[in-house]
Amino acid sequence: MNGFGTFIRDRREELRREDASFSLRKVAERLGIEPSYLSKVEREEVAPPSERTIVNLAEILDQDPDVLLALAGKVSSELVEIIRKRPRLFGEVLRELREAPDQAVLRVVREVRDGEW
Amino acid sequence: MNGFGTFIRDRREELRREDASFSLRKVAERLGIEPSYLSKVEREEVAPPSERTIVNLAEILDQDPDVLLALAGKVSSELVEIIRKRPRLFGEVLRELREAPDQAVLRVVREVRDGEW
């Protein structure tokens, strides 16, 4: 199970091969956090950082923020807010679609988007 | 904006009119928490309790747990888990359906459920 720290370390080192400014220290500086802290995060010595920091990291590493948040065991506060406004509706939606294959879900979502409701 | 505390106090007192065992102290005991704490929660002197306690409270007050969690600004860890497993898919789903009316969303969910995928 590829953890959050391992994932971002691998991704950072991948980018670093082509751009030396992806050193741990430089990335930490861009994030506005201490290098020692980022080091511990990457080695999973501490829990993943805050949502804000994860989202900034996603930007820097050119990754999907929802994916990084998921690896950190979190869900974007934007999505939480959507559910929070209609909890019964989206509770049912998520539980019903839990096991459905991606394609079926996407097809149907696009029907609603393009639909005449 | 009807807060979490106000909502559960009103609901508890409503039930109490027909059943004296819905006193604050009795309910606190059933929940396994201190009465003084429940008192503060109901008067919104402190933040809403943990997910576990909210879910137990939903059971006792015969309310939808997702709705109580939403009032507390939270989302069930069960739903978080569903999103966490396919963050891009469900991120797109929620953002696409954010503004759609309930009926349109439900129609679509039922199509997937009854569909032959």
Next chain:
DNA sequence: TGTATTGTGTACTACATACTACACAGTAAG
């Protein structure tokens, strides 16, 4: 060979979360 940069170890901190423990005054019931 210096010096600049790298990642990491140790120690500490501020704030939030989720409560407990107990005393107290008011109300209700027998």
Next chain:
DNA sequence: CTTACTGTGTAGTATGTAGTACACAATACA
């Protein structure tokens, strides 16, 4: 009247979250 039960005030706690500050040894650069 007194005993039981009610809700609430005060004070304190354990654990988690999200980091900082600084020193250090190893490596890379000029």
